[in-house]
Amino acid sequence: MSDRGRATxxxxxxxxxxxxxxxxxxxxxxxxxxxxxxxxxxxxxxxxYRKDTAATSLRRADRRxxxxxxxxQDVANPFSSALHRAVEDVGxxxxxxxxxxxxxxxxxxxxxxxxxxxxRRVDGLIVVPTGAPDGExxxxxxxxxxxxxxxxxxxxxxxxxxxxxxxxxxAGAVRALHDLGHRDIGFxxxxxxLWTARERHAGFVQxxxxxxxxxxxxxxxxxxxxxxxxxxxxxxxxxxxxxxxxQNWLTVGARRALVExxxxxxxAHVGFDDFPLADMLDPPVSVIAQDPAExxxxxxxxxxxxxxxxxxxxxxxxxxxxxxxxxxGEIPPPGR
Amino acid sequence: MSDRGRATxxxxxxxxxxxxxxxxxxxxxxxxxxxxxxxxxxxxxxxxYRKDTAATSLRRADRRxxxxxxxxQDVANPFSSALHRAVEDVGxxxxxxxxxxxxxxxxxxxxxxxxxxxxRRVDGLIVVPTGAPDGExxxxxxxxxxxxxxxxxxxxxxxxxxxxxxxxxxAGAVRALHDLGHRDIGFxxxxxxLWTARERHAGFVQxxxxxxxxxxxxxxxxxxxxxxxxxxxxxxxxxxxxxxxxQNWLTVGARRALVExxxxxxxAHVGFDDFPLADMLDPPVSVIAQDPAExxxxxxxxxxxxxxxxxxxxxxxxxxxxxxxxxxGEIPPPGR
DNA sequence: CTGTTAGCGCGTTCAG
DNA sequence: CTGAACGCGCTAACAG
Numbered sequence: 001m002s003d004r005g006r007a008t009x010x011x012x013x014x015x016x017x018x019x020x021x022x023x024x025x026x027x028x029x030x031x032x033x034x035x036x037x038x039x040x041x042x043x044x045x046x047x048x049y050r051k052d053t054a055a056t057s058l059r060r061a062d063r064r065x066x067x068x069x070x071x072x073q074d075v076a077n078p079f080s081s082a083l084h085r086a087v088e089d090v091g092x093x094x095x096x097x098x099x100x101x102x103x104x105x106x107x108x109x110x111x112x113x114x115x116x117x118x119x120r121r122v123d124g125l126i127v128v129p130t131g132a133p134d135g136e137x138x139x140x141x142x143x144x145x146x147x148x149x150x151x152x153x154x155x156x157x158x159x160x161x162x163x164x165x166x167x168x169x170x171a172g173a174v175r176a177l178h179d180l181g182h183r184d185i186g187f188x189x190x191x192x193x194l195w196t197a198r199e200r201h202a203g204f205v206q207x208x209x210x211x212x213x214x215x216x217x218x219x220x221x222x223x224x225x226x227x228x229x230x231x232x233x234x235x236x237x238x239x240x241x242x243x244x245x246x247q248n249w250l251t252v253g254a255r256r257a258l259v260e261x262x263x264x265x266x267x268a269h270v271g272f273d274d275f276p277l278a279d280m281l282d283p284p285v286s287v288i289a290q291d292p293a294e295x296x297x298x299x300x301x302x303x304x305x306x307x308x309x310x311x312x313x314x315x316x317x318x319x320x321x322x323x324x325x326x327x328x329g330e331i332p333p334p335g336r
Numbered sequence: 337m338s339d340r341g342r343a344t345x346x347x348x349x350x351x352x353x354x355x356x357x358x359x360x361x362x363x364x365x366x367x368x369x370x371x372x373x374x375x376x377x378x379x380x381x382x383x384x385y386r387k388d389t390a391a392t393s394l395r396r397a398d399r400r401x402x403x404x405x406x407x408x409q410d411v412a413n414p415f416s417s418a419l420h421r422a423v424e425d426v427g428x429x430x431x432x433x434x435x436x437x438x439x440x441x442x443x444x445x446x447x448x449x450x451x452x453x454x455x456r457r458v459d460g461l462i463v464v465p466t467g468a469p470d471g472e473x474x475x476x477x478x479x480x481x482x483x484x485x486x487x488x489x490x491x492x493x494x495x496x497x498x499x500x501x502x503x504x505x506x507a508g509a510v511r512a513l514h515d516l517g518h519r520d521i522g523f524x525x526x527x528x529x530l531w532t533a534r535e536r537h538a539g540f541v542q543x544x545x546x547x548x549x550x551x552x553x554x555x556x557x558x559x560x561x562x563x564x565x566x567x568x569x570x571x572x573x574x575x576x577x578x579x580x581x582x583q584n585w586l587t588v589g590a591r592r593a594l595v596e597x598x599x600x601x602x603x604a605h606v607g608f609d610d611f612p613l614a615d616m617l618d619p620p621v622s623v624i625a626q627d628p629a630e631x632x633x634x635x636x637x638x639x640x641x642x643x644x645x646x647x648x649x650x651x652x653x654x655x656x657x658x659x660x661x662x663x664x665g666e667i668p669p670p671g672r
Numbered sequence: 673c674t675g676t677t678a679g680c681g682c683g684t685t686c687a688g
Numbered sequence: 689c690t691g692a693a694c695g696c697g698c699t700a701a702c703a704g
Contacts, residue, residue: 395684
């Protein structure tokens with residue numbers, strides 16, 4: 001055996017005094033004479049043998065690497081990391097490892113990541129697509145790599161998707177505000193290049209109808225920008241009596257502005273997407289919650305079924321959202 | 337060429353009308369006749385060729401896979417995911433991909449993950465160790481795989497470590513409370529099996545000296561358990577005038593208890609580890625902050641230097657913590 | 673059931 | 689400079 005570098009099957013075979021294929025069989029659980037099995041396992045243990053996944057997948061007929069690629073917006077983002085964890089949990093039961101990367105919403109970075117993952121010959125891909133037309137995604141699809149888009153619609157036709165009912169969630173919350181008596185409702189959303197932001201806006205328009213343009217702020221991307229947008233919105237007269245913010249960081253920035261203006265107990269406020277400690281603010285923040293873990297779990301299960309040979313038409317799973325009334329969304333308009 | 341499955345170097349060579357080795361040279365940037373280079377690149381583009389990382393690393397002399405393994409407590413935990421992102425950012429500049437997994441503090445799961453990562457022949461490992469003696473870690477070390485332990489001390493002698501100054505951070509915060517006049521200080525910490533929990537406790541003891549046993553609660557693992565522990569601590573007389581909680585979820589649970597008891601504006605409270613929205617609670621929560629991203633960045637840089645051949649003795653980097661005064665820790669004791 | 677042999681796709685000799 | 693031959697560690701097909 002070589003003592004620099006790891007032991008190989010050949011080393012194990014030599015030490016156990018059996019053929020190479022017998023070692024392969026034992027290691028892979030193919031029935032073999034129990035006596036030989038013992039000798040092989042002993043030799044393997046003695047040498048600290050671990051089989052080489054790269055060589056295995058190179059030789060196997062199906063070329064499986066037991067690895068799936070996961071392209072997220074940002075692995076450090078709570079939404080993304082909850083999704084990541086759910087994918088990991090499903091994968092681990094099948095012996096799949098996850099290669100995760102962050103696109104930061106940049107199409108170039110997304111392409112690069114997908115390229116590297118393709119080079120790694122991952123068995124499948126789960127992607128939160130930036131939405132830009134993406135040759136790598138299309139190429140991976142043509143290569144026959146199963147791909148599931150999650151959280152957002154696919155930029156490439158024919159891919160499985162798992163998304164939340166963004167539109168319906170916002171529309172429902174707006175209707176609830178309307179039922180409370182609110183007629184003047186403001187709206188703050190993220191970059192319109194994002195499918196989710198467009199969907200949430202569509203839900204708002206669907207339920208709120210036409211409103212003053214100054215009360216609808218789109219392409220707001222950071223908590224700080226949301227703080228400014230909301231400050232402006234409520235500095236001018238007339239101001240809305242209720243506010244819907246379409247992303248969790250925007251919700252936090254908006255709340256900060258409302259506190260600064262002394263309006264946080266006066267203006268009704270509902271955010272899209274739940275966040276930690278939302279219930280510990282004063283008043284607690286009502287939200288339209290989606291379940292990132294469930295999005296990830298469903299995407300992973302869908303991918304597994306494709307890996308198992310399911311060749312049915314592309315699935316489009318839509319998961320419901322859930323309104324969580326905590327207080328901030330239940331404030332009535334003035335004079336009611 | 338094969339149309340099912342991807343194009344190989346052979347396919348590219350055939351299409352370009354050159355030898356296999358020439359394609360290899362062009363793809364790997366070894367100088368080649370510019371005319372041939374063009375033909376090869378054209379053919380590669382035309383076939384959507386991507387070189388196969390598995391085959392590459394199998395054949396290369398150094399066996400590099402350009403992959404590093406990252407074993408975290410939980411990829412979905414904000415601390416872990418911030419660290420993950422920092423590792424990714426350092427790695428991406430070197431073309432390294434990250435295989436991340438969650439140990440959930442379970443030694444068995446940790447061992448299994450490390451085993452799989454070893455099978456993948458990752459170039460290096462960054463691990464938040466559970467602390468249990470771990471044969472896989474030791475074996476990987478013996479194999480010559482560079483390993484950096486981060487956030488916690490290494491269970492295996494001779495590994496590089498990057499940790500925060502847990503002990504000094506807590507001791508400093510306790511001294512600040514003492515300077516404010518506090519003499520009766522409670523303490524709540526996580527499982528004593530965790531190195532960080534033991535260090536933070538040591539820092540508390542070092543600065544606070546002997547206190548009533550009922551005011552020191554260890555092995556408290558969840559926000560809910562912290563809520564109960566703090567409720568009990570302040571239900572009995574005498575109760576402390578200040579409280580230090582040694583982990584962010586425990587801090588949140590403790591604050592919940594203080595609010596329920598109506599003591600959140602009366603009892604001084606300092607938490608270890610910052611968390612989102614700590615500044616938006618009332619009163620804002622003072623914390624001993626560590627920088628998970630910096631921990632990850634330093635660990636990754638240390639790993640890279642090992643990959644570059646640094647064979648110096650094991651490094652033990654300790655990063656300072658930073659006290660963030662927001663209000664809750666600046667409440668004086670009654671009658672002062 | 674076991675052993676032998678031939679490649680998987682690529683990098684790296686070695687001749688030309 | 690280029691191309692042919694070899695082998696990395698393993699599995700699949702075959703022969704015994």
